[in-house]
Amino acid sequence: MAGLGLERVVKQFGSFVAVNEVSLDIRDGEFLAVLGPSGCGKTTILRLIAGFERVSRGTIRLGEHVVSTEEEHMPPERRRVGVVFQSYALWPHMNVGENVGYPLRVAGLRREQRSRRVAQALETVGLTGFGDRRPADLSGGQRQRVALARCLVMDPQIVLLDEPLANLDTHLRGSMQREFDEYHRRTGTTMLYITHDQSEAMALADRVAVMSQGRVVQLAPPSQLYREPASRMVAEFVGQASVVEGDVWTAAEAGRVRARVLGRECLLRAAPEQPPQQAAAICLRPDDVSVRPAVAGDAAGTGIIRRMTYKGGYFSLEMEPVDAPGRMLKLNVQEPCSVEVGGRLAVDIRDGWVIPAA
Ligand SMILES: Nc1ncnc2c1ncn2[C@@H]1O[C@H](COP(=O)(O)OP(=O)(O)OP(=O)(O)O)[C@@H](O)[C@H]1O
Ligand SMILES: [Mg+2]
Structure with a gap:
């Protein structure tokens, strides 16, 4: 050896x-x-x-x-x-x-x-x-x-x-x-x-x-x-990921930053040297995002379901966020579920990773 x-x-x-x-x-x-x-x-x-x-x-x-x-x-x-x-x-x-x-x-x-x-x-x-x-x-x-x-x-x-x-x-x-x-x-x-x-x-x-x-x-x-993917390429190549833009408001403290992503305020994980940054690349895994049906008055943080694929026990969804038209957010929704293509959902961002700037 x-x-x-x-x-x-x-x-x-x-x-x-x-x-x-x-x-x-x-x-x-x-x-x-x-x-x-x-x-x-x-x-x-x-x-x-x-x-x-x-x-x-x-x-x-x-x-x-x-x-x-x-x-x-x-x-x-x-x-x-x-x-x-x-x-x-x-x-x-x-x-x-x-x-x-x-x-x-x-x-x-x-x-x-x-x-x-x-x-x-x-x-x-x-x-x-x-x-x-x-x-x-x-x-x-x-x-x-x-x-x-x-x-x-x-x-x-x-x-x-x-x-x-x-x-x-x-x-x-x-x-x-x-x-x-x-x-x-x-x-x-x-x-x-x-x-x-x-x-x-x-x-x-x-x-x-x-x-x-x-x-x-x-x-x-x-x-x-x-x-903690080091770049967008790694984020997208390893596992399912959506990379979206977000504004990081605070410098990293204890591995976390405050940020605004897809119209929602949230806490994200970040490298220790991460500074506040406009339009940072944020890696969201399907499990980082939870969804619920959008109700009247929900504006920020909603999106339209564009694709649904049955995976056995859950559906894999692609959602186009209102705040980032043209981008697709990958989500998982457990079965049974009542959502369908064309429907509108509101997202909550529970976790995510700020991809370090190159
Ligand atoms: N003998 C060679 N002469 C010229 N170019 C070469 C030679 N061997 C490899 N290359 C080039 O080097 C690059 C890397 O090739 P390599 O075979 O290492 O890729 P790989 O990552 O193993 O790809 P794959 O997943 O398709 O097997 C390719 O662009 C290939 O065309
Ligand atoms: Mg090879």
């Missing part, structure tokens, strides 16, 4: 900067998720760590060893980094045991040693007895476990996973998530897990690094990411 450090890592392809000054410290035994939209540089970071790509600038350290700098590049096979890809990349003509044992054969281990370690790896992923099957005769989840076993058989110091569940259906994803989680708890292996699925990142990781356009824009535990 080992920690991992990236220090101001840059990767350019020609003049295009795919990874831009990324610094990350992953603790020994930590489960870190890298989350971000397509093309933001996630896979490139994984390939840099595994040693499939050279850094343009910066330093990568694995445990005690510097493995990548502009001048030095330790080859992938010496890094003891295990990689699992989305496309399982199993050999179709080899059976499960041969697939898992392949890296050991390449490394020149003898047959008896190989079969012992293959059996161990298959046991770790719950596939004891599957050694003679062909990949074609396995389910998607089982294939993914074979890919994981093949990565574990080399006894990696760190495991990198690139969207390993993207090809699986929702149920299987859930059960594989539990398996990754259990494997991590049992072995304490340092894991870096790449995904563009925020719920997967939140469910699995100790900390999540959110990336946008080659940069890490926030690195925090899941709950902090959700409750």
